[in-house]
Amino acid sequence: MLPRRGLFALGSATLVAALAPAPAAAAPRRYPFTLGVASGDPLPDGVILWTRLAPSPFEPMGGLTYASHRVSWQLARDDRFRTVIRSGTATATAEYGHSVHVDVRGLEPGREYWYRFRTGGHVSATGRTRTMPAQGSSPGRLRFAAASCQAYQDGWFTAYRHLAAEDLDLVFFLGDYIYEGAITPDGGNRFDTSLRLPDTYTLASDTLDLYRMRYALYHTDPDLQAAHAAFPWVVTWDDHEVQDNYAAGVSRYPVDPVDFLVHRANAYRAYWENLPLRLPQLPAGPDALLYRRLRYGDLATAHVLDTRQYRSDQACGDNLRAGCAARDDAGRTILGRAQRDWLLDGMSDSGTHWNLIAQQVMMAECHYGGPAARMDMDKWDGYAADRRAVLLHAGRVPGTVVLTGDIHFNYAADLRVDFARPGTPAVGVELVCTSISSGGDGSESTPNLEQQLAFNPHLRFANAQRGYVRAELTRERLRADYRVVPYVTRLDAPILTRASFVTERTRPGLVHT
Numbered sequence: 057m058l059p060r061r062g063l064f065a066l067g068s069a070t071l072v073a074a075l076a077p078a079p080a081a082a083a084p085r086r087y088p089f090t091l092g093v094a095s096g097d098p099l100p101d102g103v104i105l106w107t108r109l110a111p112s113p114f115e116p117m118g119g120l121t122y123a124s125h126r127v128s129w130q131l132a133r134d135d136r137f138r139t140v141i142r143s144g145t146a147t148a149t150a151e152y153g154h155s156v157h158v159d160v161r162g163l164e165p166g167r168e169y170w171y172r173f174r175t176g177g178h179v180s181a182t183g184r185t186r187t188m189p190a191q192g193s194s195p196g197r198l199r200f201a202a203a204s205c206q207a208y209q210d211g212w213f214t215a216y217r218h219l220a221a222e223d224l225d226l227v228f229f230l231g232d233y234i235y236e237g238a239i240t241p242d243g244g245n246r247f248d249t250s251l252r253l254p255d256t257y258t259l260a261s262d263t264l265d266l267y268r269m270r271y272a273l274y275h276t277d278p279d280l281q282a283a284h285a286a287f288p289w290v291v292t293w294d295d296h297e298v299q300d301n302y303a304a305g306v307s308r309y310p311v312d313p314v315d316f317l318v319h320r321a322n323a324y325r326a327y328w329e330n331l332p333l334r335l336p337q338l339p340a341g342p343d344a345l346l347y348r349r350l351r352y353g354d355l356a357t358a359h360v361l362d363t364r365q366y367r368s369d370q371a372c373g374d375n376l377r378a379g380c381a382a383r384d385d386a387g388r389t390i391l392g393r394a395q396r397d398w399l400l401d402g403m404s405d406s407g408t409h410w411n412l413i414a415q416q417v418m419m420a421e422c423h424y425g426g427p428a429a430r431m432d433m434d435k436w437d438g439y440a441a442d443r444r445a446v447l448l449h450a451g452r453v454p455g456t457v458v459l460t461g462d463i464h465f466n467y468a469a470d471l472r473v474d475f476a477r478p479g480t481p482a483v484g485v486e487l488v489c490t491s492i493s494s495g496g497d498g499s500e501s502t503p504n505l506e507q508q509l510a511f512n513p514h515l516r517f518a519n520a521q522r523g524y525v526r527a528e529l530t531r532e533r534l535r536a537d538y539r540v541v542p543y544v545t546r547l548d549a550p551i552l553t554r555a556s557f558v559t560e561r562t563r564p565g566l567v568h569t
C-alpha cells in the first residue's frame with residue numbers, strides 16, 4: 057500500500073528516507089519480529105494486520121538501516137496455516153519506522169482467522185483475529201474488554217496475560233499506550249536489571265525517533281504482545297501519547313506553539329506507525345483523524361472518540377478546582393464542533409441496540425464534596441456544555457454505555473443530565489477502567505475515593521487496583537466485571553473479579569451483582 061505523506065518532514069529518519077534514492081530490499085540478519093504482531097479495527101469483511109521490524113528494539117531505527125524490507129504475510133482459517141485464504145507482500149520502509157500495516161479485505165463476517173509475517177527466513181509469532189458480524193445480522197452477544205494506562209516503568213503488564221486468556225471479540229484501548237517521560241535503565245518499578253535500557257530512555261520523548269524507541273520498548277513486553285496476538289484491538293489515545301494534559305495545540309509548558317505542533321506531529325506519527333490503524337488515521341503533519349465508528353451487527357455501534365486534539369484549553373488553569381465558573385461556558389468544548397455533531401448524529405442514526413462511546417476521560421461528575429467541591433478540569437467536568445449535550449442526547453437514545461480510561465481507578469457510574477438530582481432517571485452508564493500498570497500496585501481504596509463515593513451518589517463503585525474491565529453485551533443487558541490484579545511491581549499476580557454490575561438497555565442504572 058502507498059501511504060500518503062505528512063504535510064512536513066518529521067525528524068531525521070523521515071527526511072533522509074525522503075531524499076535518498078529508494079534503497080534495495082534486504083533481509084534482516086537477526087530476528088526482526090521482536091515487537092510481536094497485532095490486528096485491529098475489524099470490519100465484517102476485513103481487518104488491519106500490523107507488525108514492525110526491529111532486530112534491536114532499544115536502538116534507534118530498531119537496529120535497522122534505511123533499507124526497505126519485503127515482508128510477506130498470510131491469513132488462514134486455522135492456527136496451523138493449513139488453509140491459507142489470503143496472502144501477500146508488504147514493504148517495511150524506514151520512513152514509516154519499518155512498520156507494516158496490511159488492510160486485508162474479502163473475509164467472511166463473524167469468524168476467527170490466524171495471521172503471521174515472514175521476512176528473510178524469519179517467521180513472526182502467530183496472531184488470532186476476528187471479523188465483525190455481517191452488517192444486517194443480529195448477533196446475540198458481544199464480549200469485550202476495556203483497558204488503558206500502561207506506564208512501563210510503573211509495573212508489569214500481568215493483567216494483559218490474564219486478558220489474553222479471556223474469551224473476547226474485541227479489546228478497546230482507551231489511551232496512555234505509552235508515557236512520554238524518562239525511564240531508568242532497569243525499567244523503574246520493574247527493577248529488571250537484565251533490561252539495561254540505553255540512556256536515551258532517560259530523555260522525555262519529543263522527536264519522532266524517541267517516540268519510535270518508546271513504542272519499541274513497550275511492544276517488547278510479552279504480556280502486551282500476548283494480548284495483541286489474541287484479539288483485534290480498537291485503540292484511541294489520551295494525553296501521554298504526546299504530553300501530560302496537553303489540550304489541542306496547547307502544551308503544559310510555555311513553549312512556542314509551532315514547536316509544540318511539531319512535537320505533536322512526531323507523537324501522532326509514531327502512534328500510527330505502532331498500532332493497527334488504517335490509512336485514514338495516518339496523520340497529516342500535526343493532525344490526525346482518530347475518531348471513527350465500528351459496528352457489531354445490529355447489536356452495538358462503537359463511537360471511538362478523540363477528546364484531546366480538538367479541546368479548549370482546560371478551564372481555570374487546569375487541575376482540581378472549586379468554584380470554576382468557566383467550566384460551564386457554552387463556548388468551551390472537549391470534542392470540537394465537528395466531532396460533537398458527528399457523535400450526536402451517529403448515536404441517533406446507529407440503528408443498533410447499544411451505543412458504546414469509547415473515550416478517554418471521566419464523563420460522570422466527580423467532586424470531593426463539602427464547600428470546596430473540587431473537580432478535575434481535565435475531565436468532562438471541565439467541559440460541562442459538551443457533556444450536557446451528549447447526555448441530553450443519550451436520554452433520547454436507549455443503550456448508551458461510556459467506556460473510559462485515564463484516571464487509574466475503577467469506577468462504575470450512572471450518567472444523569474443533572475448529577476445534582478439523584479432522583480432523576482439515568483440516561484446511560486459509564487464504566488471507567490483502571491490502569492494496566494500506571495500508579496504501581498494500587499490498593500482496594502483510598503481516602504479520596506471514599507470521599508468521592510460519599511459525595512457523588514451516581515458513583516456505584518470505586519477501586520484503586522490495577523486491571524481491566526471485561527464486559528458482555530446481550531440484546532437487552534450489559535454485564536461488566538472489574539478484573540483486578542493485587543500487585544504489578546512483582547511478576548505473576550493472579551487475577552480476580554473485584555465487582556460486577558449489570559444494566560438494562562432501556563432502563564439504565566448499574567446494579568451490583
Ligand SMILES: [Fe+2]
Nearest residue numbers: 205232462494
Ligand atoms: Fe494514564
